[in-house]
Amino acid sequence: MAAAIEFRNVARNYGEVRAVDGVSLSIAQGEFFAMLGPSGSGKTTCLRLIAGFEAPDGGSILLDGQDVTDRAPYERDVNTVFQDYALFPHMTVLQNVAYGLRVRKVPRDEQRRRALEMLELVKLSALGDRRPSQLSGGQRQRVSLARALINHPRVLLLDEPLGALDLKLREEMQIELKNLQRRLGITFVFVTHDQGEALSMADRVAVFNQGKIEQLDTPRALYTQPITTFVARFVGGANVIEGELAQRLRGSPQPFAVRAENVRLRKMDDTVSGQPESQCTRCPGTVMDVQYHGATTRCQVRLDSGELVSAASTDADVAILPAGAAVMVEWPHAAAVTLR
Amino acid sequence: MRSDRSRRVHAWNKPSLGARIAAYTGLAFMHVPVLVILLYAFTTDDRTYAFPPPGLTLRWFEAAFARSDIWTALRLSLSVAALATVSSLILGSLTALAMSRAKFRGKESIAFLLILPIALPGIVTGIALLTAIKSVAIDPGFWTIVAGHTTFCVVIVYNNVVARLRRLPRSWIEASMDLGADGWQTFRFIVLPQMATALLAGGMLAFALSFDEIIVTLFTAGHERTLPIWFFNELFRPRERPITNVVAVIVMVVTFIPILLAYYLTRAGDDGG
Amino acid sequence: MTAAVASNAAGVFRRAATFLYRRPNVYLALLLIPPLLWFGTVYLGSLFALLANSFYAIDEFTAKIVYQPTLATFKQVVTQPAHIDIILRTLVMAVAVTIACAIIALPIANYMVRYASPRRKALFYVGVMLPMWMSYLVKVYAWRLILAKQGILSWILESCGLQGVLDAVLGIPAIGGPSLSSSYIGMFIVFVYMWLPYMILPLAAALERVPESLLQASADLGARPRQTFWNVVLPLVVPGLAAGSVFTFSLTLGDYIIPSVVGAPGYFIGMMVYQQQGTAGNIPLAAAFSVVPIVLIMIYLQLAKRAGAFDAL
Numbered sequence: 036m037a038a039a040i041e042f043r044n045v046a047r048n049y050g051e052v053r054a055v056d057g058v059s060l061s062i063a064q065g066e067f068f069a070m071l072g073p074s075g076s077g078k079t080t081c082l083r084l085i086a087g088f089e090a091p092d093g094g095s096i097l098l099d100g101q102d103v104t105d106r107a108p109y110e111r112d113v114n115t116v117f118q119d120y121a122l123f124p125h126m127t128v129l130q131n132v133a134y135g136l137r138v139r140k141v142p143r144d145e146q147r148r149r150a151l152e153m154l155e156l157v158k159l160s161a162l163g164d165r166r167p168s169q170l171s172g173g174q175r176q177r178v179s180l181a182r183a184l185i186n187h188p189r190v191l192l193l194d195e196p197l198g199a200l201d202l203k204l205r206e207e208m209q210i211e212l213k214n215l216q217r218r219l220g221i222t223f224v225f226v227t228h229d230q231g232e233a234l235s236m237a238d239r240v241a242v243f244n245q246g247k248i249e250q251l252d253t254p255r256a257l258y259t260q261p262i263t264t265f266v267a268r269f270v271g272g273a274n275v276i277e278g279e280l281a282q283r284l285r286g287s288p289q290p291f292a293v294r295a296e297n298v299r300l301r302k303m304d305d306t307v308s309g310q311p312e313s314q315c316t317r318c319p320g321t322v323m324d325v326q327y328h329g330a331t332t333r334c335q336v337r338l339d340s341g342e343l344v345s346a347a348s349t350d351a352d353v354a355i356l357p358a359g360a361a362v363m364v365e366w367p368h369a370a371a372v373t374l375r
Numbered sequence: 376m377r378s379d380r381s382r383r384v385h386a387w388n389k390p391s392l393g394a395r396i397a398a399y400t401g402l403a404f405m406h407v408p409v410l411v412i413l414l415y416a417f418t419t420d421d422r423t424y425a426f427p428p429p430g431l432t433l434r435w436f437e438a439a440f441a442r443s444d445i446w447t448a449l450r451l452s453l454s455v456a457a458l459a460t461v462s463s464l465i466l467g468s469l470t471a472l473a474m475s476r477a478k479f480r481g482k483e484s485i486a487f488l489l490i491l492p493i494a495l496p497g498i499v500t501g502i503a504l505l506t507a508i509k510s511v512a513i514d515p516g517f518w519t520i521v522a523g524h525t526t527f528c529v530v531i532v533y534n535n536v537v538a539r540l541r542r543l544p545r546s547w548i549e550a551s552m553d554l555g556a557d558g559w560q561t562f563r564f565i566v567l568p569q570m571a572t573a574l575l576a577g578g579m580l581a582f583a584l585s586f587d588e589i590i591v592t593l594f595t596a597g598h599e600r601t602l603p604i605w606f607f608n609e610l611f612r613p614r615e616r617p618i619t620n621v622v623a624v625i626v627m628v629v630t631f632i633p634i635l636l637a638y639y640l641t642r643a644g645d646d647g648g
Numbered sequence: 649m650t651a652a653v654a655s656n657a658a659g660v661f662r663r664a665a666t667f668l669y670r671r672p673n674v675y676l677a678l679l680l681i682p683p684l685l686w687f688g689t690v691y692l693g694s695l696f697a698l699l700a701n702s703f704y705a706i707d708e709f710t711a712k713i714v715y716q717p718t719l720a721t722f723k724q725v726v727t728q729p730a731h732i733d734i735i736l737r738t739l740v741m742a743v744a745v746t747i748a749c750a751i752i753a754l755p756i757a758n759y760m761v762r763y764a765s766p767r768r769k770a771l772f773y774v775g776v777m778l779p780m781w782m783s784y785l786v787k788v789y790a791w792r793l794i795l796a797k798q799g800i801l802s803w804i805l806e807s808c809g810l811q812g813v814l815d816a817v818l819g820i821p822a823i824g825g826p827s828l829s830s831s832y833i834g835m836f837i838v839f840v841y842m843w844l845p846y847m848i849l850p851l852a853a854a855l856e857r858v859p860e861s862l863l864q865a866s867a868d869l870g871a872r873p874r875q876t877f878w879n880v881v882l883p884l885v886v887p888g889l890a891a892g893s894v895f896t897f898s899l900t901l902g903d904y905i906i907p908s909v910v911g912a913p914g915y916f917i918g919m920m921v922y923q924q925q926g927t928a929g930n931i932p933l934a935a936a937f938s939v940v941p942i943v944l945i946m947i948y949l950q951l952a953k954r955a956g957a958f959d960a961l
Contacts, residue, residue: 088549090670107666108552121550125568135554138564186555390763391873398759401752402772405779405844408790411800415793466683473679477672485680488687495942496902498918502938503694505925510697526691529683557665587783589905593922603785610789610909623786634781 037100039222045094056246069233072243114183115192122167129163153181193225267292295347297370416620439621448605456585459524467532475540492527497590505594515597523595528581535577576640579633702935721936738917742900745839753847761855780845795828847892854888887956
């Protein structure tokens with residue numbers, strides 16, 4: 036079966052800037068796909084290229100195996116949920132949702148029936164006659180979702196859909212979106228800068244940086260097996276050791292990553308040793324900052340060699356460590372992931 | 376006692392009585408002439424400008440409406456204004472649609488070009504148009520009047536429409552196209568409804584401007600007489616002055632009301648969006 | 649229309665739409681061609697014709713235009729004493745009106761911006777804009793009624809016993825006259841009235857931009873309101889004054905209606921232009937005369953720009 040979306044060496048420039056720099060990817064049918072990265076990394080541009088709001092300067096874009104590079108947005112079987120929702124203020128909620136049918140000249144009563152169905156799907160059936168200005172942020176988001184789904188597109192694009200919502204609403208919507216996607220079975224592609232969101236919702240994530248994809252993998256693989264230093268830092272904020280220290284600790288300057296939760300701190304006078312020397316790397320350092328996060332406690336430790344390292348622990352002992360305490364930082368060899 | 380927050384007048388900043396008198400007198404001064412005209416339209420006196428008016432009557436209104444030359448002039452002014460409004464709506468909207476979207480070379484020059492007819496004194500526009508008319512050996516008349524009016528009404532429409540279009544988020548247009556509407560449909564369903572108040576306001580301002588126009592029209596009218604031209608000619612003839620007053624009231628009302636409506640439309644647009 | 653034909657028509661439209669979507673330059677060109685064509689031919693063409701004609705001259709004997717480039721007409725305009733009179737007269741009036749407008753507008757605008765409560769301020773703004781929206785000709789006519797020999801103004805002055813003042817004022821040589829409505833003083837009053845809103849609005853905008861904190865600082869350092877006004881506010885609103893003066897200056901310079909209606913016998917530039925193209929049929933002279941205000945306004949715009957007018961607009 037053809038991939039839902041395929042990018043073949045797509046490039047998009049704005050003057051000198053290479054917003055999308057030779058990106059190739061393939062998104063499978065029915066996948067919940069996330070494009071993650073900092074602002075300016077090219078992820079939003081890629082989304083707009085899929086939708087057709089911009090045309091690539093090089094390469095080709097295929098939907099369902101067909102080359103759509105030259106097609107206008109209204110000729111693609113793709114619909115978008117915009118970051119600002121883009122609801123039309125001079126139409127009611129029902130008219131907004133039915134818009135996709137209206138432009139296809141579907142008869143009036145069928146428009147109404149199908150629009151009401153969609154509103155049911157997003158649990159807003161009672162609000163059909165309101166204007167967008169009378170709705171809350173979360174309600175507007177659902178309306179824009181319903182509006183985008185009315186034509187049963189093969190692919191739904193979501194541009195930072197949860198950014199404007201408060202934390203609780205965001206978490207609710209994350210679950211709802213996931214359920215919706217599973218029910219409808221269509222391909223979802225969503226753009227976000229929030230790595231927690233990407234990891235929890237997506238089947239696969241593409242991590243963007245400066246117009247290129249650094250790594251495209253399942254959330255678990257991204258987290259446990261980052262390939263580059265950027266991915267290691269951006270996804271989960273791992274400790275990245277490189278250069279001199281790496282040379283000293285492992286005999287090669289190749290950078291490597293260690294997740295904070297794999298880093299343990301021991302008091303200098305702690306005689307109860309954990310793992311045998313041969314299976315651990317150890318470094319002395321000083322505690323700089325301790326942050327209590329409820330379930331975990333995070334410590335910032337400055338190693339004697341100068342680097343800053345994070346340790347996350349559920350251990351109650353760690354919480355007592357005062358700033359300035361001398362500690363021994365250690366992690367098992369197996370926890371170190373070699374990076375490019 | 377109103378809360379001090381609503382006033383920017385503090386003890387150290389109180390206006391002197393003189394300042395207050397000066398301000399309100401100035402404001403009143405600006406409205407005196409209009410009130411005068413309204414008063415004189417009803418005077419019973421028919422020869423001089425005597426004040427106070429000896430009595431009040433409506434008979435001049437009757438007399439004015441019986442005059443066929445007034446009706447002819449009025450009809451001409453209305454048709455010129457209607458045509459000038461329509462053509463400036465079209466040209467102004469086209470320009471606004473182009474200028475609100477893209478960045479391109481020459482954008483500033485076009486904006487400058489549009490404003491030139493209003494920036495240069497009316498006498499210059501008038502004599503320029505007349506020179507051109509004579510050079511191509513046309514007879515000045517109805518169509519030359521309309522042409523002149525259109526030229527400076529375009530910028531009025533343009534200003535209104537472009538301001539509205541600039542506030543239209545690009546994402547609305549993209550959303551419409553995303554949902555399956557091509558350019559024409561998007562224009563019909565999304566852009567045009569949003570433009571509507573601006574078109575209305577711009578059109579009414581253009582209408583008022585055209586109806587009231589005298590400076591350029593005197594050059595381009597040839598033998599035709601719009602209502603302002605009729606009025607201007609009557610200024611030098613003392614007979615039947617009260618009828619002139621009535622026409623003044625008519626002109627005032629016909630031009631003032633559209634402008635007032637346009638003002639409220641623009642204000643409402645700003646709040647409602 | 650059969651379904652097939654209808655869908656074909658729709659197909660053509662859609663193909664056209666996609667074509668224009670993918671070629672934004674063509675779309676832009678299509679939008680701009682009609683207005684630019686209009687402005688190019690009708691307006692710029694007229695200006696060009698005007699300029700061209702100012703370089704022609706009229707043959708004194710045949711009274712026909714001689715289509716040969718010459719500076720003779722321009723020479724006529726700037727050398728004949730009668731013409732110089734006209735230009736100077738117009739210029740002096742324009743400057744006088746500008747100064748008077750500035751002086752009158754300042755207290756009104758200052759009060760409106762600084763001291764009026766929000767509701768009063770809205771009232772002021774509408775009150776200032778209302779006369780602007782009134783018909784130009786009607787306003788001029790109204791003033792003629794007011795200034796006439798037995799009009800409102802003389803009635804007011806008579807009832808106040810100030811008849812003597814009026815006669816004295818009218819007796820002033822050069823600017824006086826038989827009545828206010830046929831003297832330069834009367835004309836001056838009308839000009840000031842007509843352009844006052846054009847001075848008030850930019851001035852008010854400039855005053856709005858003076859931060860409240862500056863006024864507070866000045867008061868804090870011991871200045872009384874009048875001192876604050878002269879030393880702090882006034883220098884800061886010079887751009888607003890300059891912007892407003894551009895309107896009053898150029899509007900007065902080019903006007904021919906007001907001098908004709910409320911006028912002394914002396915000619916103004918605008919009247920000259922109107923008359924020369926009309927009865928005299930001397931289009932080159934009219935054209936050359938109309939170049940004068942253009943040049944003067946260009947010079948004034950440069951000065952105003954220097955004073956910051958364009959930042960204020």
